[in-house]
Amino acid sequence: MKDISSYISNKFFLSHCSSKILSEIMDIVSFEKGTNFVEKDRENKMEYWIVEGICRSYFLDNFGAEITLSFFTPNKPVSPNVTRTNANHSILNLQAITNVRLLIFRNEDLMNLMKEHKEIEVWANAVLQGELQQKVAKEINQNSMNAKERLIDFRDQYSSLENLIPHSYISSYLGITNVSLSRIRKEIARNYE
Amino acid sequence: MKDISSYISNKFFLSHCSSKILSEIMDIVSFEKGTNFVEKDRENKMEYWIVEGICRSYFLDNFGAEITLSFFTPNKPVSPNVTRTNANHSILNLQAITNVRLLIFRNEDLMNLMKEHKEIEVWANAVLQGELQQKVAKEINQNSMNAKERLIDFRDQYSSLENLIPHSYISSYLGITNVSLSRIRKEIARNYE
DNA sequence: TATATTCATTAACAAATGTTAAGAAATATT
DNA sequence: AATATTTCTTAACATTTGTTAATGAATATA
Numbered sequence: 001m002k003d004i005s006s007y008i009s010n011k012f013f014l015s016h017c018s019s020k021i022l023s024e025i026m027d028i029v030s031f032e033k034g035t036n037f038v039e040k041d042r043e044n045k046m047e048y049w050i051v052e053g054i055c056r057s058y059f060l061d062n063f064g065a066e067i068t069l070s071f072f073t074p075n076k077p078v079s080p081n082v083t084r085t086n087a088n089h090s091i092l093n094l095q096a097i098t099n100v101r102l103l104i105f106r107n108e109d110l111m112n113l114m115k116e117h118k119e120i121e122v123w124a125n126a127v128l129q130g131e132l133q134q135k136v137a138k139e140i141n142q143n144s145m146n147a148k149e150r151l152i153d154f155r156d157q158y159s160s161l162e163n164l165i166p167h168s169y170i171s172s173y174l175g176i177t178n179v180s181l182s183r184i185r186k187e188i189a190r191n192y193e
Numbered sequence: 194m195k196d197i198s199s200y201i202s203n204k205f206f207l208s209h210c211s212s213k214i215l216s217e218i219m220d221i222v223s224f225e226k227g228t229n230f231v232e233k234d235r236e237n238k239m240e241y242w243i244v245e246g247i248c249r250s251y252f253l254d255n256f257g258a259e260i261t262l263s264f265f266t267p268n269k270p271v272s273p274n275v276t277r278t279n280a281n282h283s284i285l286n287l288q289a290i291t292n293v294r295l296l297i298f299r300n301e302d303l304m305n306l307m308k309e310h311k312e313i314e315v316w317a318n319a320v321l322q323g324e325l326q327q328k329v330a331k332e333i334n335q336n337s338m339n340a341k342e343r344l345i346d347f348r349d350q351y352s353s354l355e356n357l358i359p360h361s362y363i364s365s366y367l368g369i370t371n372v373s374l375s376r377i378r379k380e381i382a383r384n385y386e
Numbered sequence: 387t388a389t390a391t392t393c394a395t396t397a398a399c400a401a402a403t404g405t406t407a408a409g410a411a412a413t414a415t416t
Numbered sequence: 417a418a419t420a421t422t423t424c425t426t427a428a429c430a431t432t433t434g435t436t437a438a439t440g441a442a443t444a445t446a
Contacts, residue, residue, distance in 0.1 A: 082321065
């Protein structure tokens with residue numbers, strides 16, 4: 001990318017001034033498909049923003065199976081550091097599902113900018129709030145919909161993802177087995193015949 | 194309560210100085226069993242801390258059924274404002290399950306204190322982090338355990354609650370029906386005969 | 387205390403989801 | 417292109433969970 005500042009101005013909905021300031025704490029970084037760029041229990045003090053590609057957060061359950069918690073798509077933030085760390089150590093893995101390009105910056109640098117720049121503070125709080133809202137929304141879905149409805153909802157939220165990533169990521173995200181996902185896919189398809 | 198400051202000092206694990214400062218923005222308030230002291234879609238800018246009694250957060254699903262999201266127990270915070278509001282409006286209901294006494298204070302007042310008092314900032318961030326951690330933990334449980342295991346886990350976390358509150362609150366929290374909860378209760382009990 | 391009301395349990399059955407294993411389809415490797 | 421590997425689908429069957437309705441237990445109200 002030639003100009004981080006103008007990318008930010010476009011995608012963060014911030015003034016040129018704030019964008020400029022923010023861009024100075026940001027770097028751009030690329031990871032290959034499959035890379036775990038944050039690992040559970042390792043120290044992590046960074047924030048990420050997806051420019052290109054798709055990521056997910058996941059952890060291993062008691063049987064060693066990977067459980068996907070969230071997907072992250074282009075021009076959106078990855079979960080804020082505070083929501084996925086404990087004493088600066090990650091409580092889950094972040095993985096590039098495709099080749100990705102990310103904006104990366106230190107959480108501490110952002111905190112400092114927030115103190116001095118009201119617009120950046122408002123923006124950062126909105127990002128946090130958006131993340132929390134999404135968590136509550138998912139919890140609500142999980143508790144008030146069956147698997148079929150959850151898949152339909154997933155398709156609304158992540159329209160192109162289903163044909164792009166392994167279904168095992170999706171099934172564990174929905175809290176069902178691969179087999180069950182396959183069954184539900186077929187059932188929904190049958191309704192449109 | 195005679196002295197909020199000394200209560201805080203005990204339960205918040207803060208210095209006397211910070212406790213004194215915090216106590217000055219806090220009031221104590223009582224609600225009767227059943228009171229919805231925060232209502233969905235209403236403006237809310239407050240933070241709460243439970244001194245005595247039990248509360249829950251809940252919402253109504255598409256069929257009008259109440260779904261419990263969290264329980265709150267004595268000497269612990271209620272979910273921080275930022276995790277349960279959108280543009281200062283509540284995204285869920287907070288209800289007193291028993292008669293309760295709460296510490297109540299304005300989110301804004303806390304934010305101001307955080308800026309000037311490092312110890313209070315650290316404390317407040319820890320409260321937020323604890324809440325987020327709990328959310329991730331619940332999501333993990335929900336996705337990697339069956340209902341029986343979730344009930345056992347619930348009992349670990351909220352040892353006395355099961356005999357104190359309506360089971361419908363617990364079943365919706367666990368994401369199952371009352372009938373299923375009853376069945377699982379019996380099955381677990383049978384193992385200890 | 388008697389009655390009404392709400393809540394929890396149980397049973398019978400239905401529906402959804404999990405488990406295992408086999409085969410088909412897609413993708414990667416040689 | 418041929419083969420190997422991984423992923424997805426399907427089937428058969430088991431288990432879990434939901435639904436409805438009846439009963440019993442606990443609680444509230446008259």
